[in-house]
Structure formats: C-alpha cells, structure tokens
Amino acid sequence: MGFMNIVNSLKDRVLKSEFNKSVLVLAGGTAVAQAVPILISPILTRLYTPEDFGAFAIFMSITSIISVIACGKYELAIMLPEKDEDAINVAAVAFLFNVFVSGLFFLFILFFGDWLLDVLNAKNLGWLIYLAPLSVFLLGTFSILNYTNNRFKLYKDISKANIYKSLAGAVVQIGMGFLKYKTTGLVFGYIASQLFSNFKLFKNISKYFSSINYLYIKTMFHKYKNFPIYYVPGALIDTISSNIHFFFISFYFGIKVTGLYFFAYKIVSAPFSLIASAISQVFFREFSFLFQKDLVSARNFLKKTALNLLILSISVNFALIVLIYVFWSFIFGLKWEDSKSIAIILLISYLIRFIVSPISVALVSSNKLNYLLQWQILYFAVEVIFFAVIYIFHISFQDFLLYLIFVEWFIYSVYLIFIFKSVEIKKR
Template identity: 35%
Template sequence: MFKHFFKSDFSKNVATLMGGTLIGQAIPFLSTFILTRIFTPDDFGLFAIYFSLVNIIGTVSTGRYEMAILLPKHKSAALGLLKISILSCLLVSVLLLGVLLLVGEEIAILLGNKELYKFLFLLPISVFGFGIYKTLSVWFTRLKKYRKISASIIVKSISGLIFNIGVGLYYGVIGLFLGNVLSSIIAVFILNPFEKGDFIIKKRRIHFLLRKYWKFPAFDVPSSFIYMLSKNGVVLLLSKGFSATITGHYSLTERLLIAPSQVFVGSYTQVYNQEVSEMFSKGKQIGGFVSRNIFKVAKLLAIPFIVGTYASPFLISILLGKGWEVLYKYIFILSPFIFFSMILNPMSYVLKIKDRQDISFIQHLVLTAIKLLSLFISIMVFKLNVFIALLVYGILSILTLAFNANVIFNILELPVKKRLPVFLIALICVVMTLINMYFI
C-alpha cells in the first residue's frame, strides 16, 4: 500500500513536506514527556486558553486572503494577495493591542482565569507570527517549494522547544508562552520570500484584488472564525465550567492525539490543496479524487489511532510522570471524534475552489453551535461530569461532520455508493465512543 502511495508526483510532494513535518511535529510531541515534568496540568490549562485565542484570532487576522494565493494564474496577482494578507495581519495585531490595553483584565476574568492577564500582552505578537507564517506557507506551497516549508517547520519546533524548556526550568509557566511567541517569529524570518523591490504596493492592483476576492473576507473570515471557535471554544468552556487542571488534561489529550496524525494529514492537506486547485482550473472532475483521498487517509491513520488509544492506560504514567494518570480517560472519549475529523480534513478546501464559501460558513456555524451548545448545556445546565459532557460532545460532532461531508458530496455530484463508506466510518466512530465510555 505504501509503495503504491508514493509513486506519483503528488505523493512525492506529500512525502517531502511530511519529512519536515515529521521532525517538526515529533520534536514537540516527544518534548511533551519532558514538559509534563516541568509544568503542571494547571500550567497547561492556562496556556491552553492563551493558545486558543491565538488560533481563533490568528486564523482570521489575514482576512483569509492567503487562501486565495493558490488560485490566480499569474504570479504577480498571487504576490498582491500575499501583501494584502500581511497588511491585514499587521492591522489586526495593532488593533488587538489597543483592545488589551483598554480591557485586558476584564477579558481574563471573563475567560475564567485572572492569572491570564499578565500574559495577554504577548497575544498581538503571537497572532502576528501565526498569521504571517500561515500566509508564507501557502505562498511556498504555490511555488511547490516544499523543502523550504519543511525547514521552517523544523526550525520552528526546535526554537519553541528551547524556549519552553530553557525558560520553563528557571522561570516557570512563562516558558510555554515565550516558546509560542518567539518560535513563530523565527520561522517567519526563515520563510521570508521578499526582495527589496517586492515591498512596493501598487494601489490599483490591490484594489482590483480586494474586489475580485471579496468572498474570502466576506464569507471565509466568519466561517473560519466560527470553525476555530468550534475547535478552541471547548477549552474556553472547560476553563469556565471546570478547573484549570481539567482544561490542562483536555488540551494535552488533543496534543497527543492530533500532533502525530498531523504529521501526515497537515502535509497531505497542503499538497492536496495545490493538486485539487490545479485539477479544477484545468476543468477536470474532482469528486473521485476527493473521495479516494478520504479513504486513503483513513487507512493510514486507523491502526496508529487504535494502538495509541488502547495502550494509553499502560503508558501514561510512565511517559508523562505523576499527576497525569487520568489522561487516558480523555483519550478514550475523544479519539474516535478526532480520528473522524482528521480524515475529513482535506475536504474543507473543496468549497473554496467551488466558490461556495457561503456553504462553508453555514457548515461551520452549524458545527460550532452543536459542539458548543452541547457542552454548555451539559456543563452549565445539567452539571454533568466532564467525561459525560465530552461523550455527548464527541458523538454529536461526529454526526454533524458526516452530515457536512454529505453536503459536499452533493455539490461534487458524487454517486451514493461512493459516499456509504464515509457514513460507515462515522457509525463505527460513534459505537467506539460509547464502548470506550464503558471502559473508563
């Protein structure tokens, strides 16, 4: 299977990018087993709130114009979109600093952790680094310079680890925050594509591009904001309804489950986006390509997820140290949902190249409403314990993702028989979530 997978140019590009991502993700993943001996669950919970804010704000800080960089035929237009994305990110970061100066303490209290206030002023720098790095990664994906992206991923991971451990050993939790801030800035300098003349901004071209790609800020910004809120809002709700310790356990569970699979899926998606954009621009049918790639990802992730989940009760205390023994319960509950969301991850770009950002917005809105409302009602109304709340959250999320996938299949006019395996995988994930709950 693996020999067949790596035959095509598409797969070779995935492998090139995956090599850098493998090292880049392996470093923070393996460092987790050191960091859990330096930082407490409370420390991880505090940083999880901060990192959720970086993800939510950073994702929309570019106006989502970076997602259009792959689309123009001419390099000059793509370069204009790159400049628009950077200027937007800079503006958002400056405005964010102003907001924090005015009401930063109130925001920390609203999020349920007053101690967060002292770290919030690092947020504009983190958002700027996050947005610019994401934009430059898309730019080099367009140029198919996957080795440079891989190098930046490795440098970002190593520098983050150095600050995490070096600062954390002597100054405590600030090491987690500085690792995030400074590693992104360093990675931006590694990827910097500009020469002296490139900083010239032609107003007429910028205005033309703003008008042509207006749907990205109009639809994709609210859509992406809602999507990131659905992913990171869980941390914010848990921090409000439970202790920082529970928030820390949840965030570390996501880190352990997502980081290894992201080695493949993150690299795969970047190359997949470029490939499917090229196919669409040539007038080719992409439905079959999309469905085949879902199953390909599922086959490659299934065994690692199964082994990792059911080995976790025996490995957690050995690998993470004291204070983390109950983490396997979170892994049991969340692994089926995370597996299903990961295999559907490459599908999201289809709606962008089909110019159906409106559908993407509605899908993200529905998913976010179901995920966050299920948690809010479970925690705030019925006062359920965290594991039952996450059980409801996981099952409803799987069913919603399956429904959203079917909508995209309709747009692609995919035959029903080619959709059934996705629904079967969804059903298996729901059943496994219920079975896993029995064992905890």
C-alpha cells in the same frame, strides 16, 4: 530478495506520483516538527503543572481565534491567480489585513485584557495576555508565507520552517521551565517558534517583492473580496467552535482540568496533524488545478483521497489507543494519569475529523464558500447547545467527554456530505 523486491516496487510506485512525493516532503518535515513536542512532553510534564498548561491553553485559544481572521482569509486566494505577479499582490493584501486586525486586537487587550481573564477563570495567565496581539500577528504572517511558499512549490523549505519552529519552541520552553518561569516559559516558547518559522519562509519570497504595487493590491483586494465576506465569518465561527472547549472547561471545571484536557488534546492531535496538514496543502493545489480542467477527475481524486484517509485514520487510531493505554502514566508521570482517559476519548472523536479536515479545502476550490459558512454556523450552534445542556444539567466531566464524541461525529459527518455535494452541484 522477494521481500526487498516488493519494497522497491512499492517505493517506485509511490515516487512516480508528483502528489505523493510532495506529500512525503511535507510530511517528513512536519513529522520531525511534530515529533519534537512529543519527545519533550515527558520533560515538560515534570517542569510545568496542569495549571500552567491550562493558562497556556487559554492563551493559545485566544490567539488562534483572532489569527484565523487576521488576514481576511486572503491567504487562501494566493493559490488561485494564474500569474505569480498577481499572487504576490494577494499576499500583500493579506499582510495589510494582518497588520490592521492585530492592531485592533492590541487595543482590545489593552483595555479589556484583565476582564477577559476574569471571565475565563485564567488569572494565572496574568500580564502574558498582553503578548497575545504579537502572537496573532506572527501567526497571520506565517499563514501568508506558508501559502505563498506552497504556491511556488517550495515544499522542502516549508518542511524546514516547521522544523525550526518546533526546535525553537522546545529549547525555550525547556530552558525557561528549568528556571521555574512556569506559564511564561510555555508562552515565550510559543512566540519564539513563530519568529523562527517566519524568518525562514520570508527569505524565500523576498525576491518577489518588486512585483508589489498599489494598483495591483487594490485590484486583488476587489477581485477576491468574497473571501473576507464569506469565509471570515465562517472561519471565525469554526475556530471559536474548535476552541470553545478550553474556555468552557476553564470556566465550568477549572483551570487544572483545562490543563489536563489541553495536554491530552495536544498529544492526540499531533500525529493526526502531522499527516493531515501535509495532505491538505498538496491536496489543495492538485484539486484546484483538476477542478478547473476536469471535474470528473477532480471528483475521483476527492473520493480516492477520502478513502485513503479512512484507512489511515483507523490504523493510526487503533495503534495510538493501545500505546496510550499501556504507556501514558509511565511516560508523562503519575500527576497526568487523569489525562489518559481524556486522550483515548479524544482519539475516538478524531477518527472522522482526520478524514474530513484535509479534504475540506475542496469547498474553497469549488468556490462553495456559502456551503462552508452554513456548516460552520451549524457547528457553532450545536456546540453552544451542547455546552448549555452540560451547564444546565450539571453534567460531570467524564460524561461531558463521552457526549463530545457524538457531537463531533455528527458535525463532521454533515461536513463530509457538504464537501461531496459541492462537487456534484458544480457538475450540473
């Protein structure tokens, strides 16, 4: 009885907080969504080769880089207007940006797609590169729908959309893998997952479309013009910095090593993304409202969240390192043995990223986009210098991974300083 009383007491304390309940709802759906790819990974590693995963990594990296700027970052501004009518028109601005950027990207791939694959040493991706613009459009649309549903506190539906997304991708990838479609199966599953998730979230906001009109769109376009001006360059640099590892590894170490690295990255990032994405979404909303009303409360909320993330990161990190060391080869097969050491090293570098990334949206709420841009430029510069050193001095892949830890810890420590500095400056 004593133990049950403690459990019930903790449960009541957690559920009293609206923030905690929202995080649990999002985390629950995201947990299922993240669990599906992890659970099917032992199947995928026996249906696909490291070379297949390497080509898929290049496809995902290319689409991730373009999709981050596809909406002009107007999707972030959906949370800011007081009126829902204004918010839905901000979403319309973001969608128009998405159509425009996706169209331009299609023209680029049409004329330069083959050249791009030659440069990246990813010729086995082949004709699938021409599906990249479609993927960019779907990713941009999902971002808009996700923030709009978040605006209206439709957390349960966001969770369901993530689950549908994961299940659809898993079914297609496994099915096409058994049919020996190789890289095609991975790419098709990725696109199928985007289609299913968008459909679910689109249904929720279709009733607000009557509020959209040209004059409001034009007004919102100008009102939040700082987002494409200040946020897009930084976001583009940031995403390139996050994905340049795959490009460089493919170019310098080969597509097979890229596949091993990408798979380890995929497995390691899943549990962190599971919690971090849910916390980030709810933190963004709560911190934004606190920042407008009471800076002291907002700053305390930021500190408390960062401390909780530190404790959580250390706990999850330690548990995962033990599990990976003991069970990796048994679960994924001997041909993926080389990716085990990669996974452990990535876990160490992820510890600080997990603390910083969920609370980085505080820079958006505090309107310190210039700080964010400065950090992103620094990140990009450090990464370029890092890869140049690796290339010039012919450093081995294992040493490359070890040096990567120091780079990540340095970069994200600076990021954390910027986040807290932005709140302190606002007070003055």
